[in-house]
Amino acid sequence: MYFIEFLHQVVATVTPIKMSVLFGGVMLGIIFGALPGLTATLAVALLSTVTFNLPTDVAIIALIGAYVGAVYGGCQSAILIGIPGTSAGAASVRDGHQLAKQGRAGETIANATMGSALGTIFGLTMMLLVMPVMVALALQFTSIEFFLLAVFGVLICGSLTSDDLPAKGWIAGILGLAISTVGIETIQGYSRFTFGVPELAGGIEFVPVILGAFAIPQIIRGLRDSDGRLERSTVLSKVWPDFKFLGRCKMLIARSGLIGVGVGAIPGVGEDVAAWSAYDATKRSAKDPETFGRGNMRGVIAPEVAANACIGGAIVPVLTLAVPGSPPAAMLLGAMWLHGLRPGPMLAIESPEVIPQIAAFLFWSAIAMAICGLAMARLSVLVLRLSPSIVLPMVAMISILGSYSLGLNIFNVYLMFGFGLLAFVLEEMEYPVAPLVIGLILGQMADIGLRRALLSAHGDVFSFFERPLALVFMALILYSLFGRSRIVRHAFGMLFGPLRRKGKASEV
Amino acid sequence: MSSEKPLRKADFVTSIVFMLLGIVMIVAASRMPWIVQSGGLQQDWYLSPGLFPTVLGVLLIIFSSNVLMHAVRGGGYRGLGRAAAHGLRSVGSNHDLHRMAMAAALVGLYVFVGIGRVEYHIASSVFLFVTMLVFHRAPDRPFTVRAVLKLALIAVLAPLVIGYIFTEFFQVPMP
Structure with a gap:
């Protein structure tokens, strides 16, 4: 349905302004991705503040370019110095750095670059295939489904991003939802939790909050650790991909791409989960699993494909349901709102050109990333020699200017710093920040959804159980809450155990 | 396990802080209008601006109780004073x-x-x-x-x- 319009948009995107902005965004993204501590979310957040005054399509192409570039850029430092630039690049360290130590850094970076480009294209293809189904499904949603979807998004994100207890992720998500209640609410016009501060009446701007939550903790932590010796990056050999090898990896690329898209579509779960899942799946299915971690090229390609395919997957719920699939996608959603776009079920009807346009932007971002990635590999070696004590104060300055540039309001700078410190403290206590951001974004949807659903049901909560879609979300919420509990696992074992045994017996 | 103990101590404190925050949210939400007259019509509790914060407050208390339970099971409540004093003493170094x-x-x-x-x-x-x-x-x-x-x-x-x-x-x- 969208393919013809996508091809049209691919051609329409080729204008000098859009291409220069795209390449600029991709290069900025790669640099952000390559520098340890600077994340894809931060790159998109910073760029969304400075592109605020640009035309919508030019701003969005810059953001998508930065998003794609930053997710990929993490692998350059992972391969060259063994430190991932972003969490998405962490899975590439194990084999990538080993290959670099064996003198194959150039070839590894080139293969990873091609893997990332293929992953992005795989992701956008799946996005175009899935989008009509998702749009049709989203149009069936009523207020109660939107409320339950927001709750599910926050809970599943909390479960999957918390390294410690899942409840810590849920608490972070609830804090995000609570922050979203600040300001004059839209149904009754009542001022909530503003404490007489006029700047809070309009609600808390999410861009400074996200900027603070992702920049300040990294700046504090990066400066804390900046007294260590800088890692020496590997000398690069010829930077050119092995196309024959990549051709032999087509099944691996397809499987990793599917994993990436699937993980991306889950609210709030980012590229890092996709990368590790693909790495694990590749290792498990390999004939030589013992070579993983010692320099197996498949161990680099799989996570890179999955991380970049995740972008397409994460954008699907953004465009159809206004639910971000990952933290950078949350920022992209915020930027779309800032530019007057209304992602959600009505987007395909109100602005039918947006979905194929974004797919076209992703396509060109993949091409630009492949070109810049190969060309900038040697530049990355120089960038990685920069000391964090020089880079991070500049990031602080740009983040502060970025927060200010939104509405030219100094209060946003205070918000950014305050929420940055809160995020730092939370992370030190092992409370993940991603659910807080997702909660903040989904808060209004949850609040209005709940009250409108109750209004249409005249306060009868039991009527929600009559809607099949609502029941599906309730089941998903219950699974997010109790999926890890021993009782549930035991019950699943009882249910599916006999089936699994039967399957194994028939294989024998 | 040795690195888990200090974390459980922190969890013990943070979970109590979050539980208190949940209570504060419920109290603040209870002071918001729950039954209002608007345009001659009585609007019911489900349109109240306090409904969503109340739900969040309750969830915050429930989830924080879960963290508190783990903290207590992990011995996070033991030697809190000693740990705090040690932390304060080592601030200088x-x-x-x-x-x-x-x-x-x-x-x-x-x-x-x-x-x-x-x-x-x-x-x-x-x-x-x-x-x-x-x-x-x-x-x-x-x-x-x-x-x-x-x-x-x-x-x-x-x-x-x-x-x-x-x-x-x-x-x-x-x-």
Whole structure:
């Protein structure tokens, strides 16, 4: 349905302004991705503040370019110095750095670059295939489904991003939802939790909050650790991909791409989960699993494909349901709102050109990333020699200017710093920040959804159980809450155990 | 396990803080209008602005109880006073804590004292120079006159270049 319009948009995107902005965004993204501590979310957040005054399509192409570039850029430092630039690049360290130590850094970076480009294209293809189904499904949603979807998004994100207890992720998500209640609410016009501060009446701007939550903790932590010796990056050999090898990896690329898209579509779960899942799946299915971690090229390609395919997957719920699939996608959603776009079920009807346009932007971002990635590999070696004590104060300055540039309001700078410190403290206590951001974004949807659903049901909560879609979300919420509990696992074992045994017996 | 114990102590404290926050949210939400007359019609509890914060407050208490339970099971409540006293005693010798506090303080000073109160270029150059100087020392970065001059040059040029890009390309005036 969208393919013809996508091809049209691919051609329409080729204008000098859009291409220069795209390449600029991709290069900025790669640099952000390559520098340890600077994340894809931060790159998109910073760029969304400075592109605020640009035309919508030019701003969005810059953001998508930065998003794609930053997710990929993490692998350059992972391969060259063994430190991932972003969490998405962490899975590439194990084999990538080993290959670099064996003198194959150039070839590894080139293969990873091609893997990332293929992953992005795989992701956008799946996005175009899935989008009509998702749009049709989203149009069936009523207020109660939107409320339950927001709750599910926050809970599943909390479960999957918390390294410690899942409840810590849920608490972070609830804090995000609570922050979203600040300001004059839209149904009754009542001022909530503003404490007489006029700047809070309009609600808390999410861009400074996200900027603070992702920049300040990294700046504090990066400066804390900046007294260590800088890692020496590997000398690069010829930077050119092995196309024959990549051709032999087509099944691996397809499987990793599917994993990436699937993980991306889950609210709030980012590229890092996709990368590790693909790495694990590749290792498990390999004939030589013992070579993983010692320099197996498949161990680099799989996570890179999955991380970049995740972008397409994460954008699907953004465009159809206004639910971000990952933290950078949350920022992209915020930027779309800032530019007057209304992602959600009505987007395909109100602005039918947006979905194929974004797919076209992703396509060109993949091409630009492949070109810049190969060309900038040697530049990355120089960038990685920069000391964090020089880079991070500049990031602080740009983040502060970025927060200010939104509405030219100094209060946003205070918000950014305050929420940055809160995020730092939370992370030190092992409370993940991603659910807080997702909660903040989904808060209004949850609040209005709940009250409108109750209004249409005249306060009868039991009527929600009559809607099949609502029941599906309730089941998903219950699974997010109790999926890890021993009782549930035991019950699943009882249910599916006999089936699994039967399957194994028939294989024998 | 040894690294888990201090975390459970922190969990014990944070979970209680979050439970209190949940209670505060419920109390604040209960003071919001629950039954209002609007346009001659009585609007019921389910349209109240306090409904959603109440739900969040309840969920915050439930989830915090879960963390508290784990903290208690992990022995997080034992020796809290001793751990706090030890933490306070070691403040003077905790090098990482000093660096973190210094980083937060410098950014805080730039935010609250510099930006908006002092001319942008001056505030930014001073912030950059002081921060880069404070965090410059490392085994492979000797403190030489040349290094300091290099940092001073970066501190002066960076705000000029970034300010120019913001104002000329993104149409954002500097604070």
